[in-house]
Amino acid sequence: AFARWFPLPYYHLRRAMQKLSEHDTDIKPPFEGSVYPAACANLGPRTCCRWHHDINNYPGIPCWILALGDFNYKLGGHLVLPQLKIYIEFPPGASFLLSSAGLKHGNTPIQAGEKRYSFTQYCPGRLLSYVAYGFKLGRDFSEAEKAAMDEAAGESWRQQLARFSTPASLPRDRRWVRRQEKKEARGLV
Structure with a gap:
């Protein structure tokens, strides 16, 4: 979902994590198949x-939140984005x-006797600064x-914001990432 709906931030993070792992081969993502450096x-x-x-997270990389548990999502556990004045039903299994650094967020309580857990993947902002500053x-x-x-x-705010796709730019941004990945596979990047 990250690569599909946020192709430019995904590509930016993937390249930064690639540089980091080339610099220090002991650094690995929390689990295989994820581009995120933290969970x-x-x-x-x-x-x-x-x-x-989440002020320590990187604003230009969306965090991924997964709701888990056994609760009535119609009555509680809603994702709340107060700056946008919206509540979103967030059922178990939904992501x-x-x-998380740019939008204030939280969730509503669930009913008595119910269970709710969450799993989040994210990118600490200082990690990308460390890469940008030549590993210093x-x-x-x-x-x-x-x-x-x-x-x-x-890494500037302007550049981070520019990586977020609009509905009109999303197909073009996806094509650009695919072209870059093909160039990488051929050793051209």
């Missing part, structure tokens, strides 16, 4: 998150992609140096 399981048994921003920490550079390196690596 978290909330084991409840009545997982409910208050409205919040949702959102910029941000504290090693001035603000001006960091801004220049962010811009060069495609």
